[in-house]
Amino acid sequence: MNTDDTQAAGTAVHPQALAAFQRDIEGIACLTDAKDLRLKARDFYWYSPVLDEQLKDCRAEIVVQPDSEAQVLRVAAAAARHRLPLTVRGGGTGNYGQAVPLQGGIVLDMTRMNRVLEVAPGQVRAQAGARVEAVLDAARETGQQLMIYPSTMRIATVGGFIAGGSAGIGSVRHGILKESGTIRSIRVATIEASPRMLTLSGADIEKVHHAWGTNGIITELELGLVPAEPWLHCIALFPRYGDVVRFGAAVLASEIDVFLLSGVDRRFAPYYSELSAHFDGSADAMFALVNPRDEQKFFELAASLGGRRGLCKTEAEMAAAGLPPVHECAYNHTTLQALKTDRGWTYLQMVVPAPFDAGLIEAQMERYGDEMLMHHEFSRFAGAPRLSGLPLVRYLDAERLDEIMGELERDGCTVMNPHVYILEKSGRKEMSADQVAFKRQVDPLGLMNPGKTLATV
Numbered sequence: 001m002n003t004d005d006t007q008a009a010g011t012a013v014h015p016q017a018l019a020a021f022q023r024d025i026e027g028i029a030c031l032t033d034a035k036d037l038r039l040k041a042r043d044f045y046w047y048s049p050v051l052d053e054q055l056k057d058c059r060a061e062i063v064v065q066p067d068s069e070a071q072v073l074r075v076a077a078a079a080a081r082h083r084l085p086l087t088v089r090g091g092g093t094g095n096y097g098q099a100v101p102l103q104g105g106i107v108l109d110m111t112r113m114n115r116v117l118e119v120a121p122g123q124v125r126a127q128a129g130a131r132v133e134a135v136l137d138a139a140r141e142t143g144q145q146l147m148i149y150p151s152t153m154r155i156a157t158v159g160g161f162i163a164g165g166s167a168g169i170g171s172v173r174h175g176i177l178k179e180s181g182t183i184r185s186i187r188v189a190t191i192e193a194s195p196r197m198l199t200l201s202g203a204d205i206e207k208v209h210h211a212w213g214t215n216g217i218i219t220e221l222e223l224g225l226v227p228a229e230p231w232l233h234c235i236a237l238f239p240r241y242g243d244v245v246r247f248g249a250a251v252l253a254s255e256i257d258v259f260l261l262s263g264v265d266r267r268f269a270p271y272y273s274e275l276s277a278h279f280d281g282s283a284d285a286m287f288a289l290v291n292p293r294d295e296q297k298f299f300e301l302a303a304s305l306g307g308r309r310g311l312c313k314t315e316a317e318m319a320a321a322g323l324p325p326v327h328e329c330a331y332n333h334t335t336l337q338a339l340k341t342d343r344g345w346t347y348l349q350m351v352v353p354a355p356f357d358a359g360l361i362e363a364q365m366e367r368y369g370d371e372m373l374m375h376h377e378f379s380r381f382a383g384a385p386r387l388s389g390l391p392l393v394r395y396l397d398a399e400r401l402d403e404i405m406g407e408l409e410r411d412g413c414t415v416m417n418p419h420v421y422i423l424e425k426s427g428r429k430e431m432s433a434d435q436v437a438f439k440r441q442v443d444p445l446g447l448m449n450p451g452k453t454l455a456t457v
């Protein structure tokens with residue numbers, strides 16, 4: 001079967017090595033309390049009952065919280081000296097157990113390295129543990145904004161987003177992270193007896209981006225900025241979900257400036273109770289962030305495809321009305337809203353074959369009935385429109401998930417399995433020869449997040 005049915009490995013850390021490590025890093029903040037170790041061993045893997053079963057008992061022996069690059073280098077040297085596994089952690093919002101210490105050892109919590117260092121025209125420099133929202137706020141003070149951010153921006157860190165994420169709010173305008181030009185440079189620490197700091201830019205960034213913390217400790221990043229827009233939070237409603245998909249394709253083919261386009265079928269309405277006056281379950285919906293200059297064109301285009309206005313407010317009006325921002329009804333926040341009420345759901349991730357065909361999605365809805373609720377994110381990839389499916393799936397067992405993934409693949413969809421904790425098995429990244437060679441340089445002892453990649457040193 002596709003989903004990994006092996007148990008995650010346990011700890012292999014010797015108490016003497018741990019004690020010696022603690023002596024070497026004296027003066028650096030640490031946590032060893034059982035409650036903290038449990039908290040810092042978790043991320044949002046529980047979206048997957050399969051991963052929950054495999055990862056729930058994984059723990060590190062120590063959580064280390066450096067507050068400077070100098071402290072990171074001391075920890076890296078001591079980890080190498082005592083051969084301790086080291087798992088870097090930002091906000092812990094990843095979905096695939098990315099920040100879970102499979103083999104115990106050290107969790108390196110980066111959230112004390114949280115300073116926004118400099119905002120300049122077109123770019124921002126920040127420490128890796130800075131929250132994405134803090135970076136976005138600092139950019140906005142200068143009339144600029146990030147090109148892409150995750151819907152978890154309140155908790156997620158910029159380092160975690162670049163090491164663990166791939167796309168997000170803004171990808172419909174700027175493409176996915178890898179190609180958008182959003183990552184200008186990355187500073188990483190190596191893990192060896194005498195650790196080094198390396199600065200990567202251009203094509204070298206891919207050696208660290210989306211490598212799940214297996215290719216160096218990111219300490220600092222430079223990210224691209226664009227002029228800020230006062231995005232309107234909009235909902236357009238349609239009589240059929242296929243019309244939502246047709247509308248998304250039409251928006252992408254138009255000049256309308258959008259920053260988010262996220263379609264959900266009407267059965268999501270019970271999970272969006274705060275929005276019930278605008279999305280009550282009688283129609284399917286497109287949630288969008290729209291440039292105010294294109295508001296009229298956006299709703300005119302919706303009307304031409306049988307749609308109507310459900311909501312259109314500024315960010316301040318949404319807050320004043322007690323409504324959640326629409327980006328908290330998109331990407332994996334959509335899944336979260338449903339799971340808050342009903343833990344019987346899980347989810348899948350796929351890219352729908354291009355050019356996307358609303359008929360295929362309607363046929364899938366027919367095939368799965370109430371076993372699957374439809375959710376799609378519209379984005380761009382290599383300049384072309386891209387449709388990613390993140391449907392909710394009623395969880396039965398791992399075998400049924402595999403069966404559904406097989407059927408979706410036979411439909412021509414590229415499935416990215418969110419029920420595995422190994423990078424390459426998720427279908428999101430193959431480590432190239434270049435990336436494996438880089439791993440040998442930055443992590444010659446294979447201590448970084450061991451068990452998460454098939455690439456060996």
Ligand SMILES: Cc1cc2nc3c(=O)[nH]c(=O)nc-3n(C[C@H](O)[C@H](O)[C@H](O)COP(=O)(O)OP(=O)(O)OC[C@H]3O[C@@H](n4cnc5c(N)ncnc54)[C@H](O)[C@@H]3O)c2cc1C
Nearest residue numbers: 090091092093094151157159160161164165166212213218
């Ligand atoms: C509700 C919800 C919505 C989400 N929406 C999105 C979305 O829109 N787009 C998206 O891409 N993802 C999304 N995600 C996944 C996740 O939130 C993002 O990938 C997020 O940006 C991760 O940031 P983090 O700080 O929480 O990282 P963590 O979860 O702490 O870590 C993620 C990975 O990065 C590594 N890492 C963290 N910091 C560093 C560092 N300094 N150096 C090296 N490696 C490091 C970790 O080892 C781990 O492998 C969502 C998840 C949830 C639960």
